[in-house]
Amino acid sequence: MATFFQSIFAAIFYLLKYSGRIVGVIILLMVIALIAGKTYQNWDDDPDRGAIALENGEFGESFTTPVYLDQGWTEAESLWFYNTTQGSALMPYDLFMSLEQENSNKLLRDNHNIDKYRYLPQKETFLNPDGLPVGLVKDTYQGNDYIGYTCAACHTNQVNFTKDGITSAIRIDGGPAMADMVGFLTAIEKSMRATLADEAKKTRYVETVLARNNDFKKEAKVIESTEQWLKTISLYNTVNHSHIDYGYGRLDAFGRIYNRVLQHMINKQQLANTMEMVTAPGTNGERRRVLTRDQIDLVLEGVNENIIVDKQFGLVLDRLASTEPGYPGLNQRDLLRVRNSIFNEPNAPVSYPFLWDIGQADYTQWNGVANNAGVGPLGRNTGEVIGVFGILDWTSHEPNGFELSTLITDQKNKNEVVNFKSSIDVTNLRRLEAQLKRLQSPVWPQEILGEIDQVKAERGQLVYAQYCQSCHEVVDRNNADRIIIANMMDINLVGTDKAAAINGVMATGKSGNFQHTVQSITGVGDVFISEDAPVLQILTSATKGVIATPDPDKFFIRRWLDRLYVLGSSFFENKMPETVKKGNYVADTTSNPYSSLLAYKGRALNGIWATAPYLHNGSVPTLYDLLLPKKLDTDPAEGEYRPDEFVVGSREFDANRVGFKSKDYDGSAFITTRVGDMNTGHEYGAGKTAQNNGEVLPALSEKERWDLIEYLKTL
Known part of the structure; x- marks a missing residue:
């Protein structure tokens, strides 16, 4: 550390000596800000990482203070990940903090109510002074405070395990959340309506908001803002209503x-x-x-x-x-x-992906839509914040000189151009992506979940090599130079639910100001964006525009220095090359430029034990069930099959079959009969899905299934 600071101060000395005084002072202030930011980032080192015990939570679950496994992050790094803003603004902070539940005078943010939607309650810590749950944070934009989502809301998991009447809890950083975002947003809308309709509730609410002495000073402004944000949230819920019930642990984010x-x-x-x-x-x-x-x-x-x-x-x-x-x-x-x-009905919910090894992966999304090279991660994360309530203060105006966003979105010949001003914090997105490179997969905790039978695991390793390894490479979680290669499999070959892949390609909409602009598609060439265009094209241009638009909340020099840092580090620190996808899929062509997206990825399975339910749409509750066939009408009644109905929401872990408790409680009913919910395909272990070479291997025996499960625990 001493050497680091010596280098910094030496650099400052030469910059001050050989640059102009004003430039030197600005650089000095920037370096001081960088050091202060790094120091501030490590101040929150609560040994429990903010986690708390809970008595009589949802589904009667109680658990002790959660423990953490060694995933390569310190306490401070976990807490920074939980509480770092990305520019999300769901609603004004004072309103959220004061809002009561629809049918109760308890606050909406009460820990037991938060647990109901399977977000993870936290205590107050340095970076989280209000004790918000994991993944919710106060964000500030244009002088006003908002409640917003962080990456951690969808990518932090908890596993509960009961032994001798005591339930232990394990927090999994980067794991797929069990969150019910749709239920939570619906509850917010209902609570706001109830608050405006009930005089006693409204009086308490207004008094609580004003007592915060923050963004609201008058009752009329509280009511006006509540009515306006109710319309905004109601609009979002209406636009995105689907006939498919997502339930716990899934979202059609795309x-x-x-x-x-x-x-x-x-x-x-x-x-x-x-x-x-x-x-x-x-x-x-x-x-x-x-x-x-x-x-x-x-x-x-x-x-x-x-x-x-x-x-x-x-x-x-x-x-x-x-x-x-x-x-x-x-x-x-x-x-x-x-x-x-x-709009397009978002009727293809998928499980929240796990984030370990994301910085080492060539392609990350289920359908491999974006290469992870260069600014690819930045575009992916910017699109994510567009979806989770970044304020999009987009406007249009006549061209008035050089604008980077106009150039890279090909609006240079338009009578009016779009300015992509927003609350999205691109700098923080880059910092978060950098920290995720240090996150490792969780190792099965034998002292909590039980010892692994090594004899079975060694036999299972041979089964894995024959049945799984061609798509799911085995990697060393401790290897800093590891690369995670996505193996893409055509949806007609893997046989799993097609809705997510098809929607990603086939969804269309009006392109607005992007009509007749040109976009380059990697491996295909340049194409015009039509009035009715694939939404993927419209989103691609929009994310480019946002990335190229400086942060409106920072002064001029800071804005552009941040932008240079973001773009420069994306190109020079990101060592991932831009490669052709690996796998068995239909290649893109000029007539069908997105054919390769009609596929799903297989990736390394390290830490897979902590990521139930399984398949991309969460339609199989346990790893053992995943090795069973889907029951067809022509199949005999006797025998073992994947469950066509089960329940989702419990964090209680089944260490035998490897997954969460899936019956005998009042969670989300998962019925696998509709497109979007189907549990078909990926039946390699059942002898029904062909390997990459076209060979269908024999169905595994029960003994081989249990051996393979035991080996999967070791990954």
């Missing part, structure tokens, strides 16, 4: 990101034209238009021409349902028809 970027890119004329073409069944078998042109003009009165913000889109939704003279007064069914013409 679908929600797609819808959010569509909402902000569609322009007024495109929205009007889309609404005009919405039809419903009429008389005599003919179709009727749901909206007249006069109704559309009234609904869109006062809406911005080029960028439609949350507040205006919420107003459009209200006007569509309004029964006032001239307005359409649409029923729920016709409202959904209008919604479906603009």
Whole structure:
């Protein structure tokens, strides 16, 4: 450490000596800020990492203070990961902190209510003075405080294990959360409605908000802001309503990101034209238009021409349902028809992926959409914050000189260009990605979950080599130079639920100002973005625009120095080369530039024991069940099959079959009959899915299944 500071001060001396005084002072201040930031980052070193015990939580679960396994992070690094903002702004902080539950005077953020949605309660620590749960944090944008999500909300897990009447808990950094985000957002909406409707509840709420003496000084402003943010959250929930129940531990993140970027890119004329073409069944078998042109003009009165913000889109939704003279007064069914013409139903929920080795992986998402080279991780993470409530203060204006975002999104020939100002903290996203490179997979804790039978595990290793290793390479978690290679398998070959892969490619929407701009597709070439375009193209351009737009909350020099750091470190510190995907899939072509995305990845399985439920959509509860076949109508009743119905939500661990408790409690019912929920495919161990070479291996015997399970515990 002494050598580090000596080098820093030597560099400062030469910079001050040989640069201009003003430039030197600025650099000195920047270096001091860097040192202070690094020091500040390590101040929160609570030995429990903020974790607390809980009595009589959801599903009757009680547990002692959670322990942590050695995953390569210190206490301070875990807490920094939990509490580092990324620019998410779900709602004003004072409102969230004061909001009561819908049918109770207890706060919405009460630890037992937080546990109900399977977020992880925390105590107060230095970086978390209000004791927010893992993954929720106070974020500040343009002088106002908001409650927002961090990466940890979806990527921190807990495993409970009961022995001799005592339940121990293990926190897993980077593990897939059991969170029910949809339930939580629905609860917030209901609580806000109940608060505005109940005078006693509203009085308590307003008094609590004002007592915080922060962003709100008057009762009228509290009520106005609550009403406006209720519309925003209600709009989000309505746009993203799905016939598929996500339940615990799953989210259609791509679908929600797609819808959010569509909402902000569609322009007024495109929205009007889309609404005009919405039809419903009429008389005599003919179709009727749901909206007249006069109704559309009234609904869109006062809406911005080029960028439609949350507040205006919420107003459009209200006007569509309004029964006032001239307005359409649409029923729920016709409202959904209008919604479906603009957005895509997010009906393909997937399990939250685990994050260890993400910095060493060539491709990370389930469908391998983005290479991890260069600024790839930055684009991936920026898209994520777009989906989890980054404030998108996008506007349009006439071109007025050089703007990097205009150049890289190919808007240079447009009469108006979009400015991608937002709350998204790209610098923190880069820092988080860098820290994740130090995260290691968790090792099976034999002292808690029971000893591994080494004789069985050695036999299971041979089974793994024959049945699994061609797709799931074995890696050394301690090797700093390890590379995690995604093995992509065509959805028709692996046979698992196709919805997520198909939606990622086939979802389309209005491209707004990106219409007729050019985008380069790796391995294919340049393509024009059409008015009706794949949302993947629209999202790609939008994330480029956000990354190239300096942070509005930082002064000029700091903004550009941060931007240089982000782009420079992405290119020079990220050693991942841009490689062609490995695997058995249909390659991209000029006629089908996204064919390779109709595939799912297999990756190294180190730490797989801590990531249930299994398959990309969480449709199989345990590793043992994953080795069984899906029961078909033609199969005999006797025999072992994957469960077609089970329950999700418990953290109670089944150390035998390796997964979570999946019956006999009131969690989310998982029924595997609909597209999006199906538990088919990946039946290598059942002798039904062909290996990469086309060979179908014999079904494993029961003994071989148990041997393989024992080996999987060792990874």
